[in-house]
Amino acid sequence: MKLTAHQLKFIDNYLKYSGIEFMDIRYEMADHIASALEERDGDFYDEFKDYMRIHKAELLQSNRKFLRLATEKAYNRLFANAVKPWAIALVISLFLLLFLFKQYIPLENLSEDIQLAATVLFIAVIGSVFHKRLFRGNRFSVTAKLTSSFALLLYVCLVVIRVDKLLAGTILLPVYYTLMIFMMIVLMITNYQQERLYKLKYN
Numbered sequence: 001m002k003l004t005a006h007q008l009k010f011i012d013n014y015l016k017y018s019g020i021e022f023m024d025i026r027y028e029m030a031d032h033i034a035s036a037l038e039e040r041d042g043d044f045y046d047e048f049k050d051y052m053r054i055h056k057a058e059l060l061q062s063n064r065k066f067l068r069l070a071t072e073k074a075y076n077r078l079f080a081n082a083v084k085p086w087a088i089a090l091v092i093s094l095f096l097l098l099f100l101f102k103q104y105i106p107l108e109n110l111s112e113d114i115q116l117a118a119t120v121l122f123i124a125v126i127g128s129v130f131h132k133r134l135f136r137g138n139r140f141s142v143t144a145k146l147t148s149s150f151a152l153l154l155y156v157c158l159v160v161i162r163v164d165k166l167l168a169g170t171i172l173l174p175v176y177y178t179l180m181i182f183m184m185i186v187l188m189i190t191n192y193q194q195e196r197l198y199k200l201k202y203n
Helices: 005-017 023-037 043-060 063-082 083-105 105-133 141-160 172-202
Strands: none
Touching: 005 023, 005 043, 023 043, 023 063, 063 141, 063 172, 083 172, 141 172
16 A cells, blocks of 8 residues: 555654654654555555554664664765765865965964854754754754764864864864864754655655
8 A cells, every 4th residue: 555644644643642752763663664554455544553563562662773774864864965066065165265264364363253153053053953842842863963963073173172273374274164164064954954854754
């Protein structure tokens, strides 16, 4: 059988009320269930009831498996975005802009301003994630995982190691700032794409 949007939503709601709170994990489970049901030919509700009678306990205990699936998809999309033509053009443009800027004003003199801009941009990403969790009820485990991983990397680079101090006066400083800004932009786009993908399919 071919499942309709209404039937997919029914599966999603069933999992939601069964205690699967993270939307991306729930959607991966729903996709798994839908694939199994589409191999059957009976009435949707009868087949669904039969399938869940057999597999419900197993599914509810396999959060880690579906989290891994969702995480793999998110990281694959993140790396795919990072090598797309627009991303490569963005990296080149950012580097050239910073490199040319460096000819007139040393980046070392602007390091605090650049780091402040990067921090504000990153706070905007984190704020968006927590706004959705607190006020809109949308909880995406992988979005939070991607964001927290990058937050840790950013903290280590900006506060612990102070990479800007280590690279001061070298050609690597604009490279460092380019990559930092680029990764934040790609992270924001990837988070948006992942959430939009799930919502289009199940909402």
